[in-house]
Amino acid sequence: MKTIEIGRFSDLAQALSTAGYRVAAPVDDGGVVRFKEWTKGREIALGAVPVDSVKDFLFPRSEVVARFALEEAGAFTPVPVERFAPKTVALGVRPCDAAALAALDAVFNWDYRDGSYNARRAATTVVSLACAKADAHCFCISVGGAPDGTAGADAILRPADGGSKLVFEALSDKGRLLEAMVSDGQAVPDAPAALKKRFDPAAVGRWLAANFESPFWKEAALACLGCGACAYACPVCHCFDLQDESDRKECRRLRNWDSCGFGLFTLHASGHNPRPDQSARWRQRVMHKFSIYPQKFKTLACTGCGRCARLCQAGMAIAETCERIEALGR
Amino acid sequence: MMKALRQEAAKLLQEKRAALIIGFAEREGHPALFISKPEDCERLFYDVSCRQNLAAYLSKPEVSARRPVAIVASLAALRSLVVLTAESQAAPGQVLALAVDKDAFLGTFDVAGAAELLRSKYPDLGPEKALLERVGELSKKSVVERAAFWAEEFAKCTRCYACRAACPGCYCARCIVEKNAPQWVSTAALGHGNYSWNIMRAFHQSGRCTLCGACEAACPQGLPLMVLNAALDREALEEFGARPGYDPEGKPVIGSWSAEDDHSYMR
Numbered sequence: 001m002k003t004i005e006i007g008r009f010s011d012l013a014q015a016l017s018t019a020g021y022r023v024a025a026p027v028d029d030g031g032v033v034r035f036k037e038w039t040k041g042r043e044i045a046l047g048a049v050p051v052d053s054v055k056d057f058l059f060p061r062s063e064v065v066a067r068f069a070l071e072e073a074g075a076f077t078p079v080p081v082e083r084f085a086p087k088t089v090a091l092g093v094r095p096c097d098a099a100a101l102a103a104l105d106a107v108f109n110w111d112y113r114d115g116s117y118n119a120r121r122a123a124t125t126v127v128s129l130a131c132a133k134a135d136a137h138c139f140c141i142s143v144g145g146a147p148d149g150t151a152g153a154d155a156i157l158r159p160a161d162g163g164s165k166l167v168f169e170a171l172s173d174k175g176r177l178l179e180a181m182v183s184d185g186q187a188v189p190d191a192p193a194a195l196k197k198r199f200d201p202a203a204v205g206r207w208l209a210a211n212f213e214s215p216f217w218k219e220a221a222l223a224c225l226g227c228g229a230c231a232y233a234c235p236v237c238h239c240f241d242l243q244d245e246s247d248r249k250e251c252r253r254l255r256n257w258d259s260c261g262f263g264l265f266t267l268h269a270s271g272h273n274p275r276p277d278q279s280a281r282w283r284q285r286v287m288h289k290f291s292i293y294p295q296k297f298k299t300l301a302c303t304g305c306g307r308c309a310r311l312c313q314a315g316m317a318i319a320e321t322c323e324r325i326e327a328l329g330r
Numbered sequence: 331m332m333k334a335l336r337q338e339a340a341k342l343l344q345e346k347r348a349a350l351i352i353g354f355a356e357r358e359g360h361p362a363l364f365i366s367k368p369e370d371c372e373r374l375f376y377d378v379s380c381r382q383n384l385a386a387y388l389s390k391p392e393v394s395a396r397r398p399v400a401i402v403a404s405l406a407a408l409r410s411l412v413v414l415t416a417e418s419q420a421a422p423g424q425v426l427a428l429a430v431d432k433d434a435f436l437g438t439f440d441v442a443g444a445a446e447l448l449r450s451k452y453p454d455l456g457p458e459k460a461l462l463e464r465v466g467e468l469s470k471k472s473v474v475e476r477a478a479f480w481a482e483e484f485a486k487c488t489r490c491y492a493c494r495a496a497c498p499g500c501y502c503a504r505c506i507v508e509k510n511a512p513q514w515v516s517t518a519a520l521g522h523g524n525y526s527w528n529i530m531r532a533f534h535q536s537g538r539c540t541l542c543g544a545c546e547a548a549c550p551q552g553l554p555l556m557v558l559n560a561a562l563d564r565e566a567l568e569e570f571g572a573r574p575g576y577d578p579e580g581k582p583v584i585g586s587w588s589a590e591d592d593h594s595y596m597r
Contacts (some may be wrong), residue, residue: 052488062520136358222392225496227492227495227496227548243517245518256517278392313495313544314361
C-alpha cells in the first residue's frame with residue numbers, strides 16, 4: 001500500500017516538480033481556493049472544493065490559436081503559434097472534475113479533433129482526491145458519479161486514518177509512473193462522503209426532450225441575471241468565442257470561454273436572436289447538460305460538482321431545477 | 331420586521347399597486363424570489379446576509395415587462411433606484427421599494443419618497459469605515475506598488491461578468507466590452523484586458539455607485555472590487571460634490587458637464 005501523510009503532501013508536489021512536471025493543485029489564494037499552478041513553498045488546500053477546476057489547464061480561459069504579422073497595405077503573414085502543453089500532474093482533482101474529462105474528451109474529438117486540447121490532455125496526469133465530506137450543493141451521486149469515483153483519473157488519493165493520511169492508488173499507466181514517488185505504508189481508508197440521490201437524470205432528460213415550450217422556463221429563469229459565473233466554473237462547459245485582436249504589428253486570434261447565459265451568445269449578425277430571453281438561455285443550459293449531450297455523446301454534461309449553485313449570486317441551482325423537472329414529469 | 335414586510339408586500343399585490351414583488355427567499359442562501367400571488371409573500375425574508383441589489387433586475391426585459399414592480403430594497407438599493415430614475419431607466423410610478431435597513435422594515439416608497447427618506451434620515455451614506463481603511467492603506471502605497479497589487483488581483487478575473495450582472499448601474503444593452511468595431515477593450519481573460527475591463531467598469535460607476543457591494547459579493551474569484559468603488563466614490567465626492575442616489579433629477583458626474591468644473595488640466 002502506498003500512503004502519504006497529509007502534513008507532508010507538499011513533498012509529493014515538490015517531488016513531481018523536481019521530476020520535471022508542472023504541478024497543478026488547489027491552493028489557498030488570499031482566502032479563495034483556486035486550482036492553479038503550484039509553486040515551491042505554497043500550501044496545498046485539500047479541504048475545500050476550489051473555485052476553478054482542472055478544466056482551466058486543458059482548455060484555458062483565453063488562448064491564442066493563430067497569429068498574423070501585419071505588413072504594409074493590409075497584407076499579412078501567418079506566424080506559427082507554439083503549442084503550450086507541458087508535462088503536468090493535476091493533484092487533488094475532485095472526482096466530479098475528473099469525471100468531467102470524459103465529456104470534454106467527447107466534444108473536443110467529435111467533428112474536429114482539437115489539437116491544443118488533446119496535446120494538453122495527453123500531457124496531463126490526473127491524480128484525484130476522494131471526498132470524505134460533501135456540502136449541500138454536492139450532487140455527484142445523482143448524475144452517475146461518486147465521492148470516491150475513479151472515472152477520468154490516472155490515480156486516486158483516498159483519505160485514511162481519520163484524514164491524517166492519504167492512500168495512493170494508481171489506475172492507469174500514467175498513474176503508475178508516479179507510484180515510485182510515494183512511499184509504502186499502512187492506513188485504513190475513511191468512508192467516502194455520504195450523499196443522497198436527489199433526482200434521476202434519465203427522467204429529467206425525458207421531460208426535457210418533450211417540453212421545450214413549457215411555461216416552466218419563464219418562471220424558473222426569472223432570477224438569472226445572465227452572467228457567465230456558472231459556465232466558467234463548470235468543469236464540463238466548453239463553449240468558446242473566437243475574437244481577433246490586433247495592434248499595428250500583429251493580429252492574434254483568441255479563443256475565449258463563452259457562456260450560453262450571455263445575451264450575445266447566439267445573437268445573429270442580422271439582429272435576430274433565437275434565444276431572445278434569459279428563459280431560453282437557462283433552458284439551453286439545462287437541456288444541453290441533461291438532454292442534448294447524453295443523446296449525442298452518451299454522457300451527461302454535468303458531474304454534480306455544485307460549483308454553479310455555490311457561486312451563483314442569484315441562487316440558480318441546477319440540481320433544484322432537475323428536482324422540479326422530475327416532479328413535473330411524474 | 332419580517333411580518334410587516336410580508337404583510338405590506340401582500341397588500342401591494344392585492345391592491346394591484348404591484349404586479350410583481352422581488353425579494354429574498356427564506357430558504358438557504360436567500361436567493362432572489364419573484365412573487366405575484368399575495369399568499370406567497372409568506373416566503374419573503376430579509377437580513378443583512380442578503381447581498382444582491384435587487385434593483386439590478388429592473389433592467390431585465392422579463393421583469394420590466396411585468397411592471398409595476400416592487401423590490402425589497404436596502405438603503406443602497408434605494409439609492410440605486412434613485413440613480414436609475416435620474417438616468418431615465420425607471421419610470422416614476424412603475425417601481426416601488428419595500429425599504430429595509432438591517433433589521434427594520436421602513437415602509438413602502440415610490441422613488442420620490444425614497445429620495446426624501448434618504449435625504450432626511452440617511453443624508454450621509456458612504457463607504458463603511460473598514461472599507462475606507464482598506465482604501466487608505468492602499469493609497470499609502472506608491473503608484474508602482476498599487477499597480478502591482480491590482481495587476482495580481484485582476485489576473486484572477488475570468489471575465490464572467492458576474493460583477494456587471496450584479497450591478498444596477500450596469501444596464502447597457504450592449505456593454506462597451508462587447509463592441510468590437512473598433513475593439514475598445516481586449517476580450518482575453520488575461521492581464522492587460524482584465525486590467526482595462528475592471529478599471530473601466532469602476533470608472534463608469536464613479537459618482538453613480540451606491541456602494542451596495544453586490545459586485546464584490548458576486549465575484550467568483552473574490553476580487554476586492556469595493557476598494558476601487560469606494561476610492562472613486564470619495565474622489566467623485568471631493569472633486570464634484572457627487573452624492574449619487576439622493577436626487578431623482580440629479581445628473582451623473584460622468585454624464586454631465588459644467589462650466590464651473592475645474593478645467594485647468596486642459597492646456
